[in-house]
Amino acid sequence: MKPEDIRCQNDLKMYSTLLQHSDVIKVNENIARQEEKGPTGLRRHLLAISVSLSKGMAPSVHKMADECIETLGMDIPLELYVFPSPQFNAMCFKPEEGRLHVMFSSSLLEGFKGDELKFVIGHELGHHVYRHHDIPIGYLLKGENPVSPRLALELFAWSRYAEISADRAGAHCAQNIEAVARALFKLASGLTSDFIEFDLQDFLQQVDEMQLFD
Ligand SMILES: [Zn+2]
Numbered sequence: 001m002k003p004e005d006i007r008c009q010n011d012l013k014m015y016s017t018l019l020q021h022s023d024v025i026k027v028n029e030n031i032a033r034q035e036e037k038g039p040t041g042l043r044r045h046l047l048a049i050s051v052s053l054s055k056g057m058a059p060s061v062h063k064m065a066d067e068c069i070e071t072l073g074m075d076i077p078l079e080l081y082v083f084p085s086p087q088f089n090a091m092c093f094k095p096e097e098g099r100l101h102v103m104f105s106s107s108l109l110e111g112f113k114g115d116e117l118k119f120v121i122g123h124e125l126g127h128h129v130y131r132h133h134d135i136p137i138g139y140l141l142k143g144e145n146p147v148s149p150r151l152a153l154e155l156f157a158w159s160r161y162a163e164i165s166a167d168r169a170g171a172h173c174a175q176n177i178e179a180v181a182r183a184l185f186k187l188a189s190g191l192t193s194d195f196i197e198f199d200l201q202d203f204l205q206q207v208d209e210m211q212l213f214d
Pocket residue numbers: 123124127163166
């Protein structure tokens with residue numbers, strides 16, 4: 001199965017439309033002009049706020065990342081980073097100097113086990129595979145020239161669908177639905193401790209109730 005086969009269709013549809021939007025084109029042209037002047041110093045910035053995880057320091061995380069790269073058919077060198085934070089967080093940056101940089105919070109790396117972590121890594125790599133960075137939502141929403149409310153709403157809607165695509169990529173990498181659900185539970189609840197008994201059926205029931213409220 002290819003990543004494109006499991007991409008959320010609404011993500012693809014809105015992504016294609018948004019790429020043609022004049023404001024998105026303008027911001028992307030600005031970014032390209034900046035990049036022409038040289039690298040933005042992403043790696044230096046990451047090293048200032050986090051620690052680079054070498055293969056020797058974190059062999060199991062690198063092994064999982066390599067497996068995700070293979071599953072998603074990617075071909076780009078990867079660098080992993082960890083930053084100190086009690087909040088579960090992970091992010092994938094737009095490639096710079098031919099390398100992809102993925103950063104995790106310390107609590108996430110410590111609290112997520114096996115396929116749960118693989119799901120998170122696959123999710124982050126999914127953002128790269130689906131080229132979500134081509135729509136620089138941060139620049140558009142927080143830039144000097146605010147976008148129209150209509151475009152802002154479209155960007156928010158698209159980003160929700162983009163997250164669904166990334167979740168699917170993560171689930172495809174993990175190949176373990178229980179672990180995916182456990183990871184989503186941990187992300188939503190902040191809980192990892194052993195005295196919590198995770199129950200997939202109870203958790204799914206909550207998702208049903210949430211959809212009912214919607
Ligand atoms: Zn995401």
